[in-house]
Each structure stands twice: as C-alpha cells, then as structure tokens.
Amino acid sequence: MRVFRTVAEVRSWRRQLAGDLGLVPTMGYLHEGHLSLVRAARAADAHVAVSIFVNPTQFAPGEDLARYPRDEARDLALLEAERVDAVFAPSVAEMYPPGFSTWVEVEGLTARLEGASRPTHFRGVTTVVAKLLDIVQPRRAYFGQKDAQQLAVVRRMVRDLDIDAEIIGLPIVREADGLALSSRNVYLAGDDRRAALVLSRALALARRMSDGGVREAKAIRAEMEALIRAEPRASVDYVSVADPDTLVELETIDRPALVSLAVRIGGTRLIDNTILGAE
C-alpha cells in the first residue's frame, strides 16, 4: 500500500493506473462504517484509494478540531488489511497553501439542518471534497448515509459542476445496541454512552409510527422530541422529517422521508438518521 503526502505524488500515481479507481474520503480514526465503504470500493473498482485528512475548514471555531481523534498508524494498518492500494494523507499546508482563497459552496441545501447549526461546515466539506475528487480522479467516491445531508450536498455539487465521478451512498453501520458508528463516539464516556442510544430509539419510534400508518410529519417530530426530552443528558438540536433530496420539511409522509436528528449528549453533538418508505 502506497502512502502519499503530496498532491503531485497522487497525480503521478493516478496517471499510470489502468481501470476504475474508487475513492473513500475520510477524516481518519477509522471504524467499521469506513471499512464498509472500503469493501464496497474493493468489490466495484480495480483500485482503491482512501484519503485521511482532518479538514480544518469544516470545523467552526470552538468545535472539536483540536481534539478530533487521530491514530494514523492504526488507520494505515486497517487499510493495509483491506488491501487498499493507496492512502492520501496530506498536511493542512498541502491542501490549503498560504494564500488559499477559493471555495466551493452549494447554496440552499446547506442552509438547513446541519447547516443551520454549523453555517460554515458545508463550505469546508464541499471545498475539500471537490479538491479530493480533482486530485484523485476516481470513477466512484463512497460516502456513508450517516451524514445524509453531506451525501445530498456532495451529490448536488457533483451534478452542478459536472464532476465526472459517481457518488455512492452506503448504509449506516451500527453497534449491536443501535448506536450509529462515528469517530466522535470516542467522546462518549460512562452514562453518555448509554444516553446516546436515545437517537436510535427516537428513529425506531419514527419508524414504528410510520409503519403504524401515521402520515403527519409534525406528529412524528413531536413524539421523537418528547422521547429525547425524557433523557436528562440529552438536548435536541433539531429533529427533521424531510424530502431526502431537497431536505425541505414534509407535512405529510407521502413519499420517502429522511428522518434525521442532531442531539447533544453532555458535550458531544451526535447525528443519526433513517429513511422511511424507501424500500
């Protein structure tokens, strides 16, 4: 497995490859969710590249950039075991050289949900993903459904900018008790780990209501919020029942609906989601 630190190294490796390349963009501290993306790429593409880059521009001041978990040696060992061909792990200066001043911004979609709470977040995500797609030139790029809005925003960017890569979204991977895998779960100690189950329980409640015939999105949001409020360690940032592509809130569930939520458990902000009616 090759490990590249510079854009020039990746480009020169890429130029001599024949066959499709799959890219899995990550911020490292890999878990089974990331590895499920790598395995999907391994199955579909002749070559697999993974990027590891904790992208500072998608963190606002006061967010967890400084303490974001990192363990490159462990990540590389996991990727080697998955027979990944190349890892691109650049420095911040390599990705954002002095004088960097060009941004990629998807309007509208990014103002909602995560974007309402984290107004500069998606500009950082789309800028770095556009750069990675341009540097690595993959046929396919793989993202987790866990960040459902990120997936929708990246799909829109690729469509709008005619970027020649297929964006593949893959299901959330969960712990046995329902907690969605996230590198940030490492922040959950003691009672916070137990309290974090309120997210998947709220989503299960939404699914039960929908399966039971409830079509009024407002009723589902209200019941989910009530369930979360009953957990003293949790505070709701948002609960949403929206169209999966436009992220516009639904009144009636008469088509597939993205049910998503962001909840603070102690000092940790967690997100999770499920799609109703997609089967």
Ligand code: PAF
């Ligand atoms: O989902 C992530 O880990 C990041 O947002 C991504 C897509 C790697 C961009 O930094």
